[in-house]
Amino acid sequence: MPYIALSWLGEHVELPAGLTAEQLAADLVRVGLEEEGVHGAAVTGPLVVGQVVSLVKEEQKNGKVINWCQVDVGAHNTLDEVGQPTVPRGIICGAHNFVPGDRVVAALPGAVLPGPFPIASRKTYGHISDGMICSARELGLGEDHDGIIVLDRLGYTADNGYDTTPGTDAIALLGLGEEVLEINVTPDRGYCFSMRGVAREFSHSTGAVFTDPGLAQGPLPSPTPDGFEVVVDDVAPIHAQVGCDRFVTRIVRGVDAAAPSPAWMQRRLTQAGMRPISLAVDVTNYVMLDLGQPLHAYDLATLVAPIVVRRAQPGERLTTLDGADRALNGEDLLITDSVGDVGARVLGLAGVMGGAETEVSGSTTDLLIEAAHFDQVTIARTARRHKLPSEAAKRFERGVDPMLPAVAAQRVVDLLVEHGGGTADPAVSDLSDLPERQAIPFVLSEPERLVGVAYTADQVVDVLRQIGCEVSLIEGSGLQARVAVLVPTWRPDLTGSAELVEEVARLVGYDTIPSILPVAPAGRGLTAGQRGRRSVARALAEAGFVETLSYPFIGSGQLDDLGIAADDARRVALRVLNPMSAEKNLMRTNLLVTLLDTARRNVARGTSDLALFEMGLVTRPVLGAPVAPLLPGARRPSDDELARLQAGVPAQPRRVAGLLAGQRDLPGWWGAGRAADWTDAVAAVRLVADRLGVDVVLSGDSDHAPWHPGRCAKVTLADGTLVGHAGELHPKVIERSGLPARAVAFEVDLDVLLAAAPTEPLQGSPVSTFPLAKEDLALVVDASVAAQDVFDAVRAGAGDLLEELRLFDVFSGEQVGEGKKSLAFSLRLRASDRTLTAEDTAAVREAAVAEAHARCGAELRG
Template sequence: MKFSENWLRSHVPTSANRDGLAATLTAIGLEVEEVTALGDGLAGVVVARIVAAAKHPEADRLQVCQVDIGDGQPLQIVCGAPNARAGLVAPLAMVGSSVGGIAIKAAKLRGVESNGMLCSAKELGLDADASGLLELPADAPAGASLADYLGLPDASIEIKLTPNRADCFSIRGIAYDVAAALASEVVPLDIAPVPAQDASAMEVLLEAGERVPRFAGRVVREVDATVPTPAWMAERLRRSGVRPISFLVDVTQYVMLELGQPMHAFDRDSLEGPVVVRPARAGERVKLLDGREAELDAEFLVVADSRGGHAERAVALGGIMGGEDTKVTDATRNVFLEAAHWIPSAIIGRSRRLGLHTDAGHRFERGVDPELPRVAVEYATRLILDIAGGTPGPLTEATLADHLPRTGTIGLRRARVARVLGIGIADAEIERILRALGMQVAAAGDGWQVTPPSRRFDIAIEEDLIEELARIHGYDRIPTTVPGGPARIAAPSETRLAETDIRRQLVARDYLEAVSFAFVEADLLEAWHSAAATVPLANPLSAELAVMRPRLLPGLVDALARNVSRQAGRVRLFELGRTFAEADPALRVPGVPAAAPVETRRIAAVACGDAGAEQWGHAARPVDFHDMKGDLESLAAASGATLQFRPSSEAFGHPGRSADVYRTDGDASEVRLGWIGQLHPRLQKALDLGVDVVAFELDLAPLERRALPRAEALSRFPPVRRDLAFVVGVDVPWAALAASAREAAGPVLRDLVLFDRYQGAGVESGCKSLAMGLILQDNARTLTDQDADALVERVVARLGRDHAARIRG
């Protein structure tokens, strides 16, 4: 929510300066994100009217202007702005003033005297527009101080609102909080009903039930739609982040910002028959104000009329945007103003389904005061009559009273306040705060009976009132108290590797930790062949965040791609996080709600570019599968895990360069941890990576498990090594040979290493030679040559039997 500081002060007078006001807003929960000062240092800048403009004799792009500043003595100004012309009213910085740090002096430009500078909005620090002079209304008084005329200095303040504070999407809503925090009072809003001057009216029919329980409207005839928006209104809109468009449109925007009630203005002459608020029909289409045509279904609501025969025509998308066919233009003479109460559940998610974001939809999704529609129509009517003239008809209001929200009374106990906050607040202060927030307060035996205003539908229970007291009284005034009582200190288990240790291990291997969104785009998962059993969100923030992630890698690779696109040649990232999968439908019990998604803690890492950091001592080479495998094995070693790698069939993995990872710690059980390898070239192309990416993703819980550390004595006897070279089929994996060799050798085998792989001359086609070293050692005695030879014979026989391996000749 962005608003003008001066506009807010017109509703809640306070002596607090700008910094104090911003600090107060943040302290009471309305976090100030940005304060932009406007119009500081405009002394010497006046309103000026160009009475004549002629081409500069020595420069095609310059004009020599005669400017009236109200004293009867025109000034000569040389100006290069493309919109400089006779009759234009614009700001003039007089000689001796300073604009943007530049002192204005009399000067000669190409031989022609210039006595000041006509200014753009950017030069004055009022806007980013530097395309031409700031055009002021034609009736602006020449010679008047620009600061006084535009209500400057001012500031544009932007606050970040939490979803529960929908009431603060308006100047009036913010004013109540400021008044309570600064011991002030909100200026009463005097909006007297506008009496009807003719019988022109539109009948309103509500056919959407509880979704639209109130709709107010009024016809105003003979309006001058060409009248310019007054400077005071246009400036307040600009400083609130809204571009003025035309007076009739600007009035509805102004009322929305001030009161919080979205409105719409229809061209009355383009409407026929009664106005009907109803659910949209399946396949119904409506052309919106932004030019797009939306296809609707029964979940949407529309405002319709009867043009085109008995079939009602949708003329607006309810609670979101008006229609193109009935919009107001400069040719509009008769206007139909509408303001309705759309409940949040009727609007939530509808804009995102159409790829829209509107101020009206944003407010209705969070909730709008149900008592505002009539007030907003009366206020807009008064503004139109005062500025553009016209003849008002009667205000028409359709209401479904049974479906309107009702404000209840809440009991507030002083003892409960003291217990929850840990401090006592004086009764007078409690009553002052609540009344300043617009609540009705009546004393009761042990406290008060409090009735919140209709705009504060976020207040429903006693604790909500206590939260308001804490917020306004000041969180900094509530002392910090250390909890008392006995505390149980739980020592970390030695059988589990801590996440901190896992992070340290990967950081030591030159990885950086990343945190990616837990939501991803559905189309992205299709590219990863991971769209099965996913968990879609019922109300996603955007189409790009519509599905809960089933893997960490899509988000992590996206982070890598962003770094690569910014000329990062070597990227190494890891992430610890949770993935989500749909619960097994086979386990669902009829009549029982579906089980919550299955959450799995996982760890993933990605790398691209050079294997090592750039340096002069070694030639650069690209990172590959074996580099990533080494990083993973070092991580597994921290928990004492023994890993096995087997060819993988994952569709997103490169064939022949990816593997499934298993944990086998010497017992009969084994656990599949996840996947490691290079991404498939098709996936890399689809993601527009431009580099080869190697990665792994594993379940974290099995990897964290480690055996209880036990101290063992080192053997006092020397080890014995035997090297063997076997010829096996080219498709026989090393992991299978190693497993057979370990089983055959037994506990005397302390280590097994692969030190050579060969294919070529001397080895027949379709085979390969693998050379391994067996390191043997016994704790009880020195192994003899006979012991080693016997063990080697067992290994040779076992490998021959299991894998048709033979000793290389």
Template sequence: MRMPLSWLAEYTDLPEGTTGAVVAAGLVSVGLEEEDLHGGDLTGPLVVGRVLDLVAEPQKNGKTIRWCTVDVGEHGQMVTEGKHQEIVCGAHNFEVGDLVVVVLPGAVLPGGFAIAARKTYGHVSNGMICAEDEIGLGTDHEGIIVLQRLLGDEKASQLRPGDDAIALLGLAEETVETNVTPDRGYCLSVRGLAREFWHSLGSPAGGYRDPAAVETPAANEAGYPVELTDTSPIDGRDGCDRYVARVVRGIDPTRPSPAWMQRRLTQSGMRPISLAVDVTNYVMLAVGQPLHAFDLDTLSGRVVVRRARDGESLTTLDDVERRLSPDDLLITDGGERPLAIAGLMGGASSEVTDVTTDVLVEAAHFDATTVARSSRRHRLVTEASKRYERGVDPAVTAAAAQLAVDLLVEHGGGTADPGVTDVDRTQPPAAALLDVTEPGRIVGRAYPRGRVVGILRDLGCTVDETGDGTDEAHVLVTPPTWRPDLAGDAPAPDYAEEVARIDGYDLIPSVTPTPSEGQGLTHGQQVRRRVADAVAAAGYDEVLTYPFVGEGSADALRLPENDDRRHAVRLANPLSEERPLLRTSVLSTLVDALRRNVARGQRDVALYELGLVFRPGGPVGTAPLLPVGTRPDAASLAALYAAVPHQPRHAAVVACGQAEPAGWWGPGRPADWSDMVAVVQTAARALAVEVRVEADADHAPWHPGRCARITLVDGTLVGHAGELHPKVLASLELPPRTVAAEFDVDVLTAASEQPVQVQPFSSFPPALTDVALLVSADVPAAAVEQSLREGAGEALESVTLFDVYEGEGIEPGHVSLAFRLTFRAPDRTLTTEEVNSYRDAAVAAATAATGATQR
């Protein structure tokens, strides 16, 4: 919301020397957000110019520039040559004879942009023909400013080349732009911002003048007929509870809006259009009530507010035909022909044109939810919808209509009809009992009773200090009609916030909290951090993906039809209709991040993610709607928890490309299945959890024969690792030989709960011995390793597979596995005889378990 300081000064007293920065700081002090300051930082010469000649010159880069001669009066004539200003311009929305805004050498535009004569496109350009955004007038950069279109032909005809454009456009005056939060809709008006700035000054008596405090005539039978039949078919909500209609006849359609009104609209970021439209926009900016003007001659004699019917459509003022929903609230002519989507935009059929003389002014109060739904449904955000969906003051409706009528009569030469329509079904805000000590208790600063009551009254609240008649600490507070955010059954926190911000956030004491003696991180948190650190240290980058997947995710991963991972929870209100399901595997969303990185030219990628998966184990019922007034009973809570799916925490890892880059040191090494097994082992080792690795013949989405099943010693499944199936890679558009792993962090958490028994370090030397075992090719190396461990005894420190050989000298269908066994005793140096006996026992155990024979 933009607000010129001169407009602010009409509604509240500004201390001498008040600048835009002072106003912005004052608004920030009462909880608003400063967006920007406009104007006041431009120095001339900025003048009116008339285009005398222009030549289009195509350039080699495909752009066509215009070489213009512009009359800027005495300001800009090149004294040395005695001719008019010559300027290069890239815009094409003006012609010879148009009045434009020209900035001349020596001027400084907003942002400190200094203007000087410079050579460009083969010419010396002595200045610049300006667009709106270049001088801080607006945000449009589609073309330059043409004053005949901006101000109207009548006003423009009074201008002369060389006139000061800074004064003409009000650019010397500062404009404060404020970002209005959703709960402060009343601040989308100068009325609301002026009240807030008045609060920042301490709410001095008589320092605020409400522009809506105007006398309005009472409704009478001569008013334009209006009927409200507008209940929502979705939730029974009434979309319109107040509708004011006023008629002004005999408006001179050739009269432009007054210059001061056009200037204020421009400073506020709106483009002047015509008198009727400008008046409605001006009043909306002034008091926050959107208005609409209908061409009375296009109406049949009765307005009906109703919901849309199936199949209806409306061509709105932006020339777009919009198909209407039964939940759209419409303004209709006689209940049949749609005239406007309420609170959003009017229709083209009843638009005020340059021949309109009789106008019906509409000022209505529409339901915020209804307008918000329509705005999102039609993907149309307007100045009116911004205000309605945040809440418009229902008590200002008649005053806004009266202000518009007065302006149309004064500046359009029209006559107001004596008939006044005001269909009012609004309900006054409900009063709530407030303990005046609550703001102090919540905020932590003592507020005297008189200070609390005074602030509430300054805010516009009605305060009955008798309360409920039983307790002096309580008062009965009725919020003002422009503050729907203060209505509710438990107002204490809301009023405490209001008291705190008006009294001054800077007065709230800063107290450093004293931390209590906590227990530190939980075991689960420690596990997650250690796993994340271990995987990151192994060279993988952590990412965060949204846990939402599409209908075809399970098919892309080639999950079997009977796989539990196909049972996904469907969201009732998904962020995207393309991803309505919750993931049952972290890998299903992690591959999306890998694909995006590869698509952006990254060849060597290694990613991991820790996150929740949602495993219902079958169809999940809908959670019951529980009451909010009382505690649910045990059966209701049980039904609620039963509908919540199991949510274990998983970790997933993916990699493609080179695991070790090539260079002068030698060839690189591509990532393969062993890297995935290693990263799971690394995570388990960081938790001192022993895991077993064995081949898994077929587990989607991994490649059969290149997938490892990883378990705890007791056989509990931890996860899988290996190379993804080629068909999965093709469906996911991932590089060939991409590898991945996914494991259950909750399983590792449970396995690591028991304290680890630290083994004393032995200072005696290790004894190393190698054995080569011949086994059938279908015997897993892990099984042979495990049997060696079991047979070697307590002196065994480690077993390492360091060579696998098959070929010449090896019986077909067999493979030679070479293991290095390390033995160490805690209290002595082992003898050769002891080491040999340990080795022989290990080999014997392997022979018994797997049929291995020593080579």
């Protein structure tokens, strides 16, 4: 996030006297720049200018040489015999880059340096050190820790307007007490990643006079025939946008590139959150922060013309300035030079980071300055692909003013000449292929139509011109006028009339927009699918299940844990190219794989009695299916591209899965508990189906991972369409998942159930006022006969008088015979028009037994 120092901002826009960081934040938030925080002084306490009076070198027993210094700190000196501060302070210092007479920065007892590092008087090396003489690193002004800050050498002299009298407050002198405002910039307003952009927005908010530093202060040098040659070799086949449309180079010779930057520049870089490094690097960073144009400095002696801007070729690699060796992608835009063949040596990732081979070093004297304009999409993709969110990439991917390169390059040249003793070479290169700007047709009544505020025509035009647009009349007058709006080059986010409307609303003030709640259109509500899904979730929650949500990313090892065979269709998974975790780079093909992971985590944390469910999408690609194309950026895909994308999207059915483990009914004073078993999983499936009004059929499924063979029920519709499975999990799956023994689970396809659900509204059944009649019967069948088949037969035979049928007992033993089992059913009978007689109930009983005998060979148990 950008850091705004008031003194720096004040160079571009008039700031009112006494402006605080808090008030600046309030002014900027009115135009959409939110405050992230106000950072106060990193140094507190007495930090003063000191003059070294004397210096005595003393060698210690360990061979180290220290300096015993007497430092004049003015009013902070030690009091003499008559109470006057005339006795210099004695301070131990290990650095050797200063001499008597130098003016330095002294931290006195009571000061607190960044760290925090409190300063106190202490005995060391046989002396009482009454403070500390500071280096730049100790004050948070840079990385130079070996040398003491010598103010005269950094330009802090009376000739430059600085008061360095001993005892002067060094916090104010060095700017260490200045508050810095950190702001949040939305992605569409990349121009605010610069002092230029923030100053412009402050002007919009307050009306303060703004001076644009992005405009040339004088005539810029024209390109010359001997300018460093640059070639752009990019036809942009990937997204129909040339990667580089402007490239400016300037040359500065005889620069002490490794020299330290001036103190004011180091201070501003530090306030902006950047580390001062050397003059050449600091100057390019400073201009980038000031104007918003990223720049790069090369050691000219290491380059061979021409520079070629092109896409990466297969097998190319680059060691970037951060020391990482990177394999390049064919979409990466590169800066190359001509060592060997044209464009053969890679110098850097364009707009992201330079290479180590041509970086500026301590021996560099001649510099080539690059200021270019690169395609936003190309830079954004490269930065993300290589995980390099550099300061340059942050700006290029949000859009940089294409008119800035020449101005920024001239600014860098001027600073290098002024502070590095260099000479500007007259050779200038400016390769420009900028597209012609297109005006946006705009009707002045559009802001009122979209925002609901009665803006006047003059208001709308004034705001557009205030942000830098050129507005010309096409036809009409007043609010019905149709105008052509040519947006400024620093606002690439303004691409249509909607964006212009947003600017009007933003600058006139969001607070002027009334808070009116729109009236919801009649006749719209939840779809049948939405109602069904909510009803299922509510039913499971009411049954004691806890809903969980999990990421849909899995690893192949999780499928192994479920015991899913290699040839199972659930092994065909969609691979994620940029996964959150390398171990989980696949999209889940079933819900249980993530639900078991959630259950494992709960059990590991001590919760062993579980009833969980999850509702979500799974991804089921098919081998040989069309592959979705990589769509272009920076333009709308064609209808054909969208059609091929849709064809390549795999099926994503919505499912619901549940898992039960441990105790289903907890033990207590009321009696013993009950462990969850397969009947709970089956009951949950029936609950889901009943809530949707769908009849399902359960049958045995001997082998379907991750369930136990023989203890798994297959759930289908009446026509045989597979809905899902329920039952006890395989013991090996339970062991690998760390779950309690005999854990059970279910998973059903919710889309299949919703498609089978009745479309007509449910009608209530009349409630009979006549009394209920009860009948129980026990039927003996072969052990291989499914209870569901007998249940269906009894229900069919009982007819319309049957109100409720329930299987309440299953028995097998010698009483019913070898290979037999007894199924006991309770029948609840009721008529809507009369009280049932004994003959009526007997007839129902006989019909039910007869139908069960006919279908299943059932016999009434004696």
